[in-house]
Amino acid sequence: MSEAREFKYVGTRSIRPDGFDKVTGRANYAADLDLPGMIWGRILRSPHAHARITRLDTTRAEALPGVMGVATFKDFPAVSTEEFQSGEGSTALNDLARNILADDKVLYHGHAVCAIAATSEALAEQALDLIDIEYDVLPPVMDVADAMKDDAPLLHEDMFTEGLEEKPSKPSNIALRFELKKGDIEQGFKEADLVIEREFYTPTVHQGYIEPHACTVRYDNAGTSMVYCSTQGHFDVRAATAKLLDMELGKIKVVPSEIGGGFGGKTTIYLEPVAMILSQKSGRPVKMVMDRDEVFMASGPGSATRNWVKIGAKKDGTLVAMQARLCYEAGAFPGSPMRPGVMTVFTPYDIENAFVEGYDVVVNKPKVAAYRAPGAPQSEFACEMLINEIARELDMDPIDLRLKNAAREGTQTLYGPKLKKVGLVECLEAVKASDHYRSALKENQGRGVAAGFWFNIGGPSSVSINMNPDGTAILIEGNPDIGGSRASMQLMAAETLQLPLDDVKPLVGDTDVLAYSGATGGSRTTFATGMATIQAAEDIVRQFKERAASTWNVTPEQVEYANGTVTNTAGDDSMTVAEICAGADRTGGHISGRGNINARGAGPSFAVHLADVECDAETGRCWVVRYTACQDAGKAIHPSYVEGQYQGGAAQGIGWALNEEYIYNEDGRLENPGFLDYRIPLASDLPMIETIIVEVPNDFHPFGVRGVGESGIIPPLAAVGDAVAGAAKINVTELPLSPPRVLKAIAEGASA
Amino acid sequence: MKTHVTTTINGEEVEFLCEPHETLLDALRNHVGLTGTKEGCGSGDCGACSVTVDGELVCSCLVLAPEAEGKSIGTIEGIADHDKLHVIQEKFLEHAALQCGICTPGLIVSTKALLEENPNPTEEEARYYLAGNLCRCTGYDKIIRAVLDAAETMKGAA
Numbered sequence: 001m002s003e004a005r006e007f008k009y010v011g012t013r014s015i016r017p018d019g020f021d022k023v024t025g026r027a028n029y030a031a032d033l034d035l036p037g038m039i040w041g042r043i044l045r046s047p048h049a050h051a052r053i054t055r056l057d058t059t060r061a062e063a064l065p066g067v068m069g070v071a072t073f074k075d076f077p078a079v080s081t082e083e084f085q086s087g088e089g090s091t092a093l094n095d096l097a098r099n100i101l102a103d104d105k106v107l108y109h110g111h112a113v114c115a116i117a118a119t120s121e122a123l124a125e126q127a128l129d130l131i132d133i134e135y136d137v138l139p140p141v142m143d144v145a146d147a148m149k150d151d152a153p154l155l156h157e158d159m160f161t162e163g164l165e166e167k168p169s170k171p172s173n174i175a176l177r178f179e180l181k182k183g184d185i186e187q188g189f190k191e192a193d194l195v196i197e198r199e200f201y202t203p204t205v206h207q208g209y210i211e212p213h214a215c216t217v218r219y220d221n222a223g224t225s226m227v228y229c230s231t232q233g234h235f236d237v238r239a240a241t242a243k244l245l246d247m248e249l250g251k252i253k254v255v256p257s258e259i260g261g262g263f264g265g266k267t268t269i270y271l272e273p274v275a276m277i278l279s280q281k282s283g284r285p286v287k288m289v290m291d292r293d294e295v296f297m298a299s300g301p302g303s304a305t306r307n308w309v310k311i312g313a314k315k316d317g318t319l320v321a322m323q324a325r326l327c328y329e330a331g332a333f334p335g336s337p338m339r340p341g342v343m344t345v346f347t348p349y350d351i352e353n354a355f356v357e358g359y360d361v362v363v364n365k366p367k368v369a370a371y372r373a374p375g376a377p378q379s380e381f382a383c384e385m386l387i388n389e390i391a392r393e394l395d396m397d398p399i400d401l402r403l404k405n406a407a408r409e410g411t412q413t414l415y416g417p418k419l420k421k422v423g424l425v426e427c428l429e430a431v432k433a434s435d436h437y438r439s440a441l442k443e444n445q446g447r448g449v450a451a452g453f454w455f456n457i458g459g460p461s462s463v464s465i466n467m468n469p470d471g472t473a474i475l476i477e478g479n480p481d482i483g484g485s486r487a488s489m490q491l492m493a494a495e496t497l498q499l500p501l502d503d504v505k506p507l508v509g510d511t512d513v514l515a516y517s518g519a520t521g522g523s524r525t526t527f528a529t530g531m532a533t534i535q536a537a538e539d540i541v542r543q544f545k546e547r548a549a550s551t552w553n554v555t556p557e558q559v560e561y562a563n564g565t566v567t568n569t570a571g572d573d574s575m576t577v578a579e580i581c582a583g584a585d586r587t588g589g590h591i592s593g594r595g596n597i598n599a600r601g602a603g604p605s606f607a608v609h610l611a612d613v614e615c616d617a618e619t620g621r622c623w624v625v626r627y628t629a630c631q632d633a634g635k636a637i638h639p640s641y642v643e644g645q646y647q648g649g650a651a652q653g654i655g656w657a658l659n660e661e662y663i664y665n666e667d668g669r670l671e672n673p674g675f676l677d678y679r680i681p682l683a684s685d686l687p688m689i690e691t692i693i694v695e696v697p698n699d700f701h702p703f704g705v706r707g708v709g710e711s712g713i714i715p716p717l718a719a720v721g722d723a724v725a726g727a728a729k730i731n732v733t734e735l736p737l738s739p740p741r742v743l744k745a746i747a748e749g750a751s752a
Numbered sequence: 753m754k755t756h757v758t759t760t761i762n763g764e765e766v767e768f769l770c771e772p773h774e775t776l777l778d779a780l781r782n783h784v785g786l787t788g789t790k791e792g793c794g795s796g797d798c799g800a801c802s803v804t805v806d807g808e809l810v811c812s813c814l815v816l817a818p819e820a821e822g823k824s825i826g827t828i829e830g831i832a833d834h835d836k837l838h839v840i841q842e843k844f845l846e847h848a849a850l851q852c853g854i855c856t857p858g859l860i861v862s863t864k865a866l867l868e869e870n871p872n873p874t875e876e877e878a879r880y881y882l883a884g885n886l887c888r889c890t891g892y893d894k895i896i897r898a899v900l901d902a903a904e905t906m907k908g909a910a
Contacts, residue, residue, distance in 0.1 A: 015845050022853035023841040025788015025828035029854060032787040122771065208888045210792040210800055211854040260790070260854025261888050292793040483851040483889060640848035644890055648851065651891030675797035675886060683892040684883040688875075 009491045009501055010703055013640045016487040017506055022258075030214035030230030030257045035285040038216065039068055041271075041278045042124035042288070044114040044131055045298065046106035049140035049364040049668025050153070053104055053113065053133065061116055061130040069117040069281035071274050073101040077246040084240060089370055091268070095333040097244055099367045100273060106135070107155055107332035108366050109669045110297025112270075117278035117286050140364040140668030144306050144327045147173040147363045155332060155362045175334030176360040180342055180414050188321025188353030192312025195321075196389055200382040201734040202717070203661035204304040204329065206296055207371050208652070208680045211260020213299055214289040217275035220251075224512070225279075227254045227272050232262045232480055233519025237269055238511045244273045255510040256480045259520075263652070264370030265300045267519050296673035301662065302371035303328040303336045305378040309345070311386050317396050319405045322346045326358040326379050331367040336360045337375030340455075343415035344714075345379035347453040348402070348424060348606065350411040364668050370521060372649065373454040373710035377656065377717050384450040384718030385732065398449050399432045399608075407453070407606075423632030423696035424451065424606035430692045431608045436628045445614045445625060446726020452607040452714025456707035457522030458599030462515040463532040465493065465540055467591040471564075471578030473497060473540070476509040477529050478517025483648075483709065484641035485525045489533045491637050492703065496537035498563050499577060515596055523707020526637055527698075528599035534702050535595030547587040548575045601700025605708055607631035609650060609715035613723035620743030622724045623685065624654055629715075630692035634706030639693060642708050647689040649712025655681045656713075657720035661736050759820040761786070762830025770817040777801045779817035780827060788828040788857045792886065799885030802858035802865075803827045809865035811884075828857035831864060839909070840864055840902045847898035851889035859885045863899050871907060875900060 021027040058070045076097045083090045091099075102111050114131055118124035141147045141155065152173055161168050163177040189195055215229035225247070231237050234254040242249040259266060271288040279286040290299070305328050312321035324345050328336035342358040391398040406428060411419045431437055431449065441447055466474045475493050479485055486506040494501045517532075518524065541561055548566035549556045551573075558570045567574040584590045612626040629646040636642040659679045663671045672678045697704025717735060725732040730745035754769040761784065768783040777794075780786045780803070789812055792800035796811040803812045804826035805819075831838045840863050843849070850856045859882065866873060866881045873881065878899045879892070887895060 013848070016848070018853075019845040019850070020837070022850055022856050023837065023844050023860060024832050025786070025857045027853055028787065029790065031781075031791065034782075122773070209852070209854075210798055210886055210888055211790070211852070212792070258854075259852055260792075261852045263888070289791075292795065292798075484848070638848075640894070641851070644848055644851055644894060647891035647893045648889045652888070674795055675793050676795065680886060680888060681891075682883040682886065683879040683896065684876075686879075686892055688896070689891050689893045 007495060009495045010637050011639065014487060014491060014501055014638065016484055017490055018481060018486050027258045029211055029260050031289045032257065033216045033228050035216060035218060038285040038287055039117050039119050039282060040121040040124050041115050041117040041275055041286045042121065042128055043112045044128045045294065046102065046109060046111040046113055048106055048135055048137050049109045050138040051106050051135035052138060053102065053106065054136050055132060055134040056114065057132040058114065060132060061127040064127045064130060066119040066123045067116060067127045068119065068284060069278040071101065071115040071277040073098065073103045075277045076244055079244060084243060089335055089337065089374065091333065091335050093243055096240065099333055100270060108364050110294065110366065112298060115274045115278060117282050141173060142364055142664050142668050144304060144329045144361045144363060147361045148327065148359065155364065173362045174359050175330060175362060177357065178339055178342055179357040181355040182414050183353035185321055185323055185353050185355040189312045191320045193315045194390060194393055195310065195312045196386055197308065197310035198386060198733060199306060199308040200385060202305045202378045202381060203735060204301050204365060205656050205660045206301040206678065207263040207265035209261025209263060209265060212290040212292060212295045213270055215271050215275050216285060216287040217272060217279050218285040219276055219279035224251055224253050225276065227252060228257060229254065229272055230257050230259045230266060232259065232266045232482060232521050234480065235478065235511055235516050236267065236519050237272055240269050241273050241276060245276055253510055253512045256508055259480045259482050262482055263372045264374055264521060267370050267521050270299055292675065293673040296678060297670050298366050300369045300371065301366060303330065303368045303378060305329065307379055307382040309382040309386050311390060313390050313394065315394065317394055317401045317404045319349055319351050321353040322349065322351050324356045324379065324382065326356065328358065328360055328375065329363045329365060329368065330360050331365045332362060333367045334360055334362060336368055337370065341375035341379035344376040344453050345383050347413055348407055348451040349405045350407050354414050356414065372652065372713040376452065376454055377653065377714045380452055380714050381717035381721065385721055388448065388718065388722045399428050402451055403428050419604065421696055421699065422604055422606055423694045426694045426696055427606055427608040427630045427632055430694055431610050431628060431630050434628055434692065436610055436626060436690060441612060444617065444727055445612055446723040448611050448719040448722030448726065450609055450715040450718035450722065452711050453604060454523065454711040454714065455604050456527065456602040457524045458528045458602040459518040459524055460598045461517045461529040461532040463529060463536045463595040464514060465536045465593040467540065467581045469582050471576065471581045472503040472505065473499065475504055475506040475533065476514055477506060477533065478509055478514045479520045479525045479529045481508055482520050483645060484638060485520065485529065487641060488526045488530065488637040492530050492533050493537045496534050497540060523605065523709040524602065527602055527701055527705045527707050528597065530705055531599050531701060532595035532597050535597060536593040539593035539595065540591060543591050543593065544577060544580055547580050547584065550587055551575065603634050603698025603700065603706035605632050605706045605711040607711040607715050609719040611716065611719040611723045613720060613727045615724065615727035615742065617728065617746055620739035620746065622658060622727060622737055622742055624687060624720065626687055628690040628692065629712055630694060631708060631711055632694045632696050632706060633708050634698040634701065635695055635704035636693050637703065637705060642693055643691040645708045646691045646712045650689050650716050651681050651686060653713045653716025654686065654720055657717050657735055657737060659736050659738055755818045757818055757821050759822065760824040762827060772818055774817045775813050776815040776817050776820055777812040779820065780812060786827055786829050790854055790857060792854065799862060800855055800858040802861040802885065804861065804865060809862055828861055831860055839905050843898040843902040843905065847894045847901065849890065849894040849898035855885060855887045859887065859895060863902065867903055867906060871903060873903060
C-alpha cells in the first residue's frame, strides 16, 4: 500500500451483521444446543493438588439406573508425544490427553479424573459420588521458585530439562531453558552510568470469559460424528479430537457455536473428546457444560511468573544493556508462553546489548492456556516498571526516555527480524500530545505510562463467497467471530466487491464447508482472514468481468467494473451484478469466489497506555480514575471494534494489575474459583477508557491492517503498577496491587 | 416427583414440569426453550442470567423454578417487539457495546430495569446499577455510553 486510499466502507462504524441475534437472545452459544435423545456428562475432579490415584472403581456408579457411560484415561487409544499445534501454542499429545483425563497421577486441584454420562445432569452428578477412588497424596509445588529448587517434589519423574547443552543427569520440574542474546551484555553494563535490577512477581490469572466451556457431541460409527462447541479454532478441535481418539479427521465435523469470549483460553480442548467417548459408549448425543468453578480450576489460566530484569542506561537516557531471567509457571504440563515472553520483553527498545534467558516450569496448577499476547504482559511488565524507574532516576520524562530508545523501522529485534514499518514512536508522540498527559493529578493520585509490543501472526485462512441469483453475496469465513470479525469481513468484502454492505452476508462455516482456517488468535483474523476475504472478492469481480465480456463477445480487458456494474468500453453495454448473477447459468454456472492463503507479513502492533490511579491510604484500595489506550492499528477496518479491543485489553490488564489472582491454600487447593472472589473489573470499578487509534499502515495487507486484539493487555500492568507506586508512595514489585498488598507496602514504607 | 408450574413469560402463559431443586434459569433454558438467558456462573455473580420476576430484576440462577408459579417473568426474548428492536437494543448495536455478546442479554434486561427505575441515570448511577453484570470483552465504556444514550433517547420519545 503506497498511498492513502479513499474507502467507501472500510473505516466506517457499521452495525454488525450478527448484532440482531445477539441483542435479542437468538444467538446460539455452546450450551444452547439440545439434540433428540441427548444425555448429560459430568466430570469427577481431583480434590488434591498432587496425588497418585491408587484406586478407581466405577462399578457402583455404573450400576445406578440412568447412567449410560463412563470415560477414563484408559479410553484414549495410545497417544504419542507428538507436538500438537493449536492457536498460539503447542502441547505434546500425551500431555493433552493426561490433562483432559488424569492418568496415574492428578497434578492439580480440579484435575479431571473420570467422566460419567447419564440421562440428566443431576443424575450424572449423583453418579460421581458413587465412584470409588483413593489417592496417595503427594506434596504439592505451588510456586515457580519452589519448583526450580533441587529438592523440589517432582511432577513428572521422566522430565529432563530441554534446551541445555547437555542432557541433565536427573529429572526436574524445569521443562525448558531458552535464551536469546545480542551484542556484549558485560560490555554494555560497563558503559552504563546507571544500572538497576529488580525481580517482579505476577500471579496466576484467568482469561475470565463469561461463557463456560461446553459442547454437545454426537458419535456416528458409520458416518460423520459431530462436535458442537465454543472454540476459537474449530479446525484445531477437529484435529485434536481425531488424534486423541484415533478417529479419521474427515469423519468429524466441528460446528462452532457463537463464542462467549476466549482471549486465548478457547484455543485448546477439555470436554470434546470426553463427550465423544461418552457418546460412543452410550450411543446417545452427550452434552457437557462446565460450572464456573470448573472453569477456574481446570481451564486456562495464564502463567504466574518471577521475572528478574536488569537495565543499564547512560546519563542522557540512552539504554546500553538489558538483561532478564524469566521464570514462567506452565501449570501441570510443559508449555508456558515463556518463549514469547523472552522474545517480547525488550522489543520496544532499540538496544545493542541484550541477554534474556527463560525457564518453562511445571507446578501443581492447571495447565496454562494462551491468554491475550501470551507471555508478553508478564515479561514486559518487569521491563516497563524498570524503564519508569530509570526515567525517575535520570529525572527524565518517561515518554521522552522511551522516544530516545524507541524501536522503529530497521531496528534489529532480539528475536530475529528487523522491524518493518511500526508505530511505536507515533503512539508515544500521540500520548505525549494528549490532553490526558498534560492534565494535573490530584492528591493521592499517581500516573504511569508503559509501552507494549506483540508480534501478531498471519497463517492459513480460507474464505469462500457465493453469489446468489439476486446479486447478493454469502461470505463464509472459517474463523469463529469473537469480537466482530463478521463485521470487518463484511466491510472488506463490500469494499472490494463494490456492492452495498447489506448485500454481503457473512457467516462462520463449520469444518465441512470450508478448507482449513487457523484459529481466531494471535490477532490474525482481520489481517489474515481479511486478506482471504479480499482475495475471494477479487476472484468474484474477475468473474463478473468475464461473464459480461463473454455475453458481449469482447475480451475481459475491454470491460470495466465499478459500483456493481460492468460496462463495455468498446460499446455502450452495461450489466449490473444482479443481472449477471440472474443469468449466470447461461454464462457458465453460478459464481463462487475463493480465497485460500497462508498469510505472511503480519504487522506488529505497539501500544502505549497512560493510567491515573488514586489510592485510599487507609484501606489500601487503589482505583483507576483516568485511562488512555493508544495503539497502532495499521488501518482500522471498523473503528468501534478496534476501540473495543483497546478498551477490553486495558480492562483485563487493569484487573491483572489491581485485583486478579489465584489464591491457593497450603494444600494447593484453589480458594477463589468464582467471580465473587476472583474479582474481574466491574462497571463500577472503571472509568471511561479513552482511545487513540494510530494508523501506520502494514504494507503487507492490501488495506494496511495490523492485528489489534492483543497488544492492549500488555501496557496496563506497568502503567497501573507505576501509577499505584506514585499514588500510594510504595515500591511495586508484585501484582496484583490489591488492598492487602498495598496496605502492607504502605506500612513497610512507613516503618522503613 | 416433578413440580408443575404455571407462569407468565414475556406476557404469555406457560406451563412446565421441573424438579423442585431446579433453578428458574434451568427451567427457562431446558424446559421452555428460552436459551437467550445465559449461565455464566450459577452463583449470582455475573448477571448473564438476569431476568425480571414481577418487574424485579433478579439472577434467575438464584431463583428456584417452582417460585415462578403465578409470577410474571421477563426475559431477553421479550424485549423487542417482534422484529422491532427496543431502543436499548438499538443503542447497544449503534455503540458497538458488545463483542462476544454472551453478557448482552443480561445487560439489556438489567438496563431496561435500570431505566424503568431511574430514567435519567448519571454515569456513576449506571455503573453501580450494572455492577452485577460482568462483561470481560468491552471494558464497559461502550456499554455505559449505549445505556446513557438510550436513556436520552427514551426521554425524548416520552
